[in-house]
Structures are given as C-alpha cells and as structure tokens.
Amino acid sequence: MEPFSPLNWFRRSSSQASCRTALSSQPSLEAAVNEVAAALAGGSSADLALVFASTHYASDLQRLLPLLQRRLKATHWLGCAGGGVIGTTAKGNASELEKEPALSITMLQLPGAILKPFYLETQSLPDLDGPAQHWQEWVGADPFNARSMLLLVDPSSRSINDLISGLDYAYPTTTKLGGIAGPHNAPHGSLFFDDRVVMGAVGCSFGGDWNLEVVVAQGxxxxxxxxxxxxxxxxxxxxxxxxxxxxxxxxxxxxxxxxxxxxxxxxxxxxxxxxxxxxxxxxxxxxxxxxxxxxxxxxxxxxxxxxxxxxxxxxxxxxxxxxxxxREAEASRQESELLLGAARERNTSPPLFGLLMACLGRGHGLYGVPNGDVHIARKLMAELPIAGVFCNGEIGPAGGVGATHIHGYTACWGLLRHDPSSSEPAKSV
Structure with a gap:
C-alpha cells in the first residue's frame, strides 16, 4: 500500500498536469533570464524546473538559479550547462541552439508524481561489492518509488562508469537517462541543483504516476x-x-x-x-x-x-x-524515426514532454542542417515540448533497456508520460 500523503492526494484530485517552456538566445545571462521569466510569468508553481544553459554563460552561472527563483516558482530545480542547448519557446517552437548563448527552462506540474531530486559528491563512492542498501541510502531515493531516473554528471567527476554501475546495482529496475555536462574554464561546476552550481552528480527519480520512457538512437x-x-x-x-x-x-x-x-x-x-x-x-x-x-x-x-x-x-x-x-545522417534519421515511432505506437496518449540529451557530434555536424533530431521528433509528435542539452557523453541503456552505458554520437530521449496503470505500489515503511 502506498504511504498516505495529503499533498499527493490533493494534487491528484485537483491539479492538472502541465508543461510550460521558454527559450532565449540573448547574449547576456541576465537578459536571457528576463526573457524566459517574462514568457513564463503568471503560471502556477511547478513541481520540477529543468534548466539548461550554454557554457557561453560560464562566468555568470552562479547567478543563474537565484535570478530565476526571484521570478519563477518551483519546488525543485535541476539542470546543467552544455556546449549547446535544446528548448521550446512559449509559442511552441522547438530548436537546437548550438555553439551560441542559450537558456532553456521547462516547468513541470506532475500531479501524482513521486519525485526525489539528489546531489551526489562523487570523490568517493559506496563499495560496489557492498550491500545495495548503502548505495540507496547515499542517493536517498526509494527504489520502490523510482521507475526512472535522470542523471547529470559534471565533466570533472572521476569513476563515472563506476557511478553508473553502482546506480544500476542499487536500482536494477529503474531506467536511467542523462548526460555528462559541458566543461568550461570558470572555477565552479556545470550542474544546477536547487539554488547552487555544483560538481559531482545530480539527478531526480520519477515514480508514482509518472515515468520517463527512454529511447536511445546511436545514429x-x-x-x-x-x-x-x-x-x-x-x-x-x-x-x-x-x-x-x-x-x-x-x-x-x-x-x-x-x-x-x-x-x-x-x-x-x-x-x-x-x-x-x-x-x-x-x-x-x-x-x-x-x-x-x-x-x-x-x-x-x-x-x-x-x-x-x-x-x-x-x-x-x-x-x-x-x-x-x-556514422551516417540518413541511418540516424531512419533509426530515430523507427524508435520514436515505435514509442508513439506503444502508447495511446502522447507524452507530456520530451527530454533530449544529444552528443555534440550530432546537430548540424551530422545532419548538415539545424534542428535535425528535433525535427524528427516533431514529425512524429507535432506538439511535443522538447528541452535538453548537447552533452560530452550521453547516458542511457543500449537498445533502450537493460544496463546503463555512456554513449557517444547518440541521441538519448526521455519521453515523460502519465502512466499510472503500470506503476508499482510503494511499500510501506
């Protein structure tokens, strides 16, 4: 039986799911924040805000979350910097902005969701030969309420493969998706968590009535x-x-x-x-x-x-x-269309949101035109709000299921779905 939560009960009975997005390519961070905040003004508080910023703003990144939080309300804030940014404007236009200043914000209201954001200092990891419980306590997410997991890793982190293996060990039935953030020369990390910029790793588990369906297209x-x-x-x-x-x-x-x-x-x-x-x-x-x-x-x-x-x-x-x-553009198009099309056909309702973690080697360099992966998804799911980042390594399972790996030249998609029918009841504690 799921533990009783008055807040979750209230949200299920009175709240509607929503995904609000904004995108800016203003050259200064403050101007970009003003543009996205104006586009999102007037909305209700979100359960989760996803923030993706270009490393062009590296020297100003520590100001980013405090500036956003003065204008926008969300329970949890999570994201990273990258070599390029993927986002959707408030009018619904999705774009891949490569090698230029850009800020992408997604505000998610998810009634019935069980969200557990986490920040991990990765200088030392729990023992891979020890009990899985040690990893679970370190992360802080209940495996019975973790159907899927977003994982973002700072490029300065060591033993990233061991980190991923440990998360697979501790959460064997949880599908994981994410990426390695973009490096920069500023004296701080590339990850966003609550109101801080941090190193190590950050993430969020999704449970309850919501799940990230992962699609990995290697191109x-x-x-x-x-x-x-x-x-x-x-x-x-x-x-x-x-x-x-x-x-x-x-x-x-x-x-x-x-x-x-x-x-x-x-x-x-x-x-x-x-x-x-x-x-x-x-x-x-x-x-x-x-x-x-x-x-x-x-x-x-x-x-x-x-x-x-x-x-x-x-x-x-x-x-x-x-x-x-x-690696070839037409093969990548065909694979992405096949996999995303299959994901669409498996479900009767469209996803609320599409998270895209793409390699820096994709985009214009692979397709010869801008917005290659975004256009493929929009061809199949025309109204899908999309956000994400160009990574230094994409995290996801090979073939879309099973053990998690670091990929290159890959597009890792997370399709956020309201899916209460297949959610497992949480165990009482």
Whole structure:
C-alpha cells in the first residue's frame, strides 16, 4: 500500500498536469533570464524546473538559479550547462541552439508524481561489492518509488562508469537517462541543483504516476558481418572470426571495405566505429537479458600495423560479438524515426514532454542542417515540448533497456508520460 500523503492526494484530485517552456538566445545571462521569466510569468508553481544553459554563460552561472527563483516558482530545480542547448519557446517552437548563448527552462506540474531530486559528491563512492542498501541510502531515493531516473554528471567527476554501475546495482529496475555536462574554464561546476552550481552528480527519480520512457538512437549503420572475438587483451582486439575463418581485425575490416561503395569507403576515413553486442549480458538483480542485437557503439582509438590489432574505447572479452559501424545522417534519421515511432505506437496518449540529451557530434555536424533530431521528433509528435542539452557523453541503456552505458554520437530521449496503470505500489515503511 502506498504511504498516505495529503499533498499527493490533493494534487491528484485537483491539479492538472502541465508543461510550460521558454527559450532565449540573448547574449547576456541576465537578459536571457528576463526573457524566459517574462514568457513564463503568471503560471502556477511547478513541481520540477529543468534548466539548461550554454557554457557561453560560464562566468555568470552562479547567478543563474537565484535570478530565476526571484521570478519563477518551483519546488525543485535541476539542470546543467552544455556546449549547446535544446528548448521550446512559449509559442511552441522547438530548436537546437548550438555553439551560441542559450537558456532553456521547462516547468513541470506532475500531479501524482513521486519525485526525489539528489546531489551526489562523487570523490568517493559506496563499495560496489557492498550491500545495495548503502548505495540507496547515499542517493536517498526509494527504489520502490523510482521507475526512472535522470542523471547529470559534471565533466570533472572521476569513476563515472563506476557511478553508473553502482546506480544500476542499487536500482536494477529503474531506467536511467542523462548526460555528462559541458566543461568550461570558470572555477565552479556545470550542474544546477536547487539554488547552487555544483560538481559531482545530480539527478531526480520519477515514480508514482509518472515515468520517463527512454529511447536511445546511436545514429550508425552496420557494415559487414557480425564477427566473434577470439582473442583480446583488455581493450585490444587481436583476432576475430566469421564462418570458421579467423583473422586479424584489420584483415577482417579490409574484406568489409572491399564490399562497400566508393562513398562509404570515403566515410570510413572519419566515421568508422565498432559495435559491441550486449546480448550476453544480464542486468544485475533482475535476471533479464539485454535485447538480442543491441550494439554499444564505441570509438576505434588505435591500430598496430605489425599484427593488425585494433584498440577500442571499451573493455571487451573473448566470446562477445562485434560489427563495424558507420556514422551516417540518413541511418540516424531512419533509426530515430523507427524508435520514436515505435514509442508513439506503444502508447495511446502522447507524452507530456520530451527530454533530449544529444552528443555534440550530432546537430548540424551530422545532419548538415539545424534542428535535425528535433525535427524528427516533431514529425512524429507535432506538439511535443522538447528541452535538453548537447552533452560530452550521453547516458542511457543500449537498445533502450537493460544496463546503463555512456554513449557517444547518440541521441538519448526521455519521453515523460502519465502512466499510472503500470506503476508499482510503494511499500510501506
């Protein structure tokens, strides 16, 4: 039985869900705050305010939340700085503002939600070999009221992979979405929490009647066959096999290149990656395997011409499957349309809000035109309010479910839905 809360009961009976957004590209922080505050003036207090600001304002970031809180009311404030900002104006126009000053504000009123914001100092983490309860106490979020989780990490943080692994360990059924904030030269962090700018990590768990449905689009197309890893040393591939033929990774890649078009071979010069299949992994604590064919795309970081070995930006092991990948705009469009379209078809009601954590390598650099990912989402969900940030690493599960990873060149979407039918009742304490 869910613990009785007069506030939650009142909200369920009398409040309506709402999402109010504002976006500014004013060159000064104070002018940007004035513009978004004027656009949002007159609205009721929000349960959660999401704030995304360009690192162009880095020297002024410590003034941002106090300035906003003088004009706008919200119970919780959360966000980060990034190399670019994604937002929606009060008139409903969604944009990706890259490499320019920008401030995006989203005010969410979520009746029936159980929200638990948290701030984590990450100089030392709980023991990954200790009880999961230690991690849960450190975060402060009840796993029975955490259906999904937003996680934002400062770029100065160490052991980010261990942090993500620990959160998966402590919250095995909670889907996680987020990103690594943008770096800057000012002597403070890149994360926003309540009225402060902080380092470490910040986030919020979503429970009760609300859930963030996560969609991860990696923007690559596979080339060549799926190879099995036969020999490996840490992150260095030494030997691959396909159809009982073993060879060095470079020899395998050469055979793949022989079957490509001239245009694809040119793309290999700057857009070649390796996909590592995750189907053999099991999410800790659930017994549920990852979906078959879910590839985690990783950079190729070095080649040994003497033996044809290849270094990969990921720890790998013998027995895993891999496939070479090309980052390509049309493949990214098709993948995003397929995944977001499937999310739309799975649900009878549209999401209230779309959170987008996108790689700095996407945007105009990938699509050749502005607003590439936003336009894809708006093509499928025309009225969707969208906000987010361009990250230095995107956080989400490969294939949309299962264990959480840091991605590159990826668009990680969180579709915020009112979904009371599938919420689990909280345990009494």
């Amino acid at each position: 690559c197309k596979p080339i060549g066959p799926v190879f099995a890893i036969e020999q490996v040393q840490k992150n260095i591939l030494l030997e691959l096999s396909h159809e009982n033929q073993r060879d060095s990774p470079m020899a395998c890649l050469q055979r793949v290149l022989d079957d490509l078009s001239e245009e694809e071979r040119e793309m290999v010069r700057h857009s070649l990656f390796l996909g590592i299949e995750r189907r053999d992994l099991v999410l800790a604590g659930t017994g549920a395997p990852q979906p078959q064919g879910a590839f985690l795309v990783r950079n190729l970081i070095g080649v040994d011409p003497k033996n044809g070995a290849v270094a990969v930006a990921e720890q790998i092991r013998a027995g895993q499957n891999v496939q070479f990948q090309l």
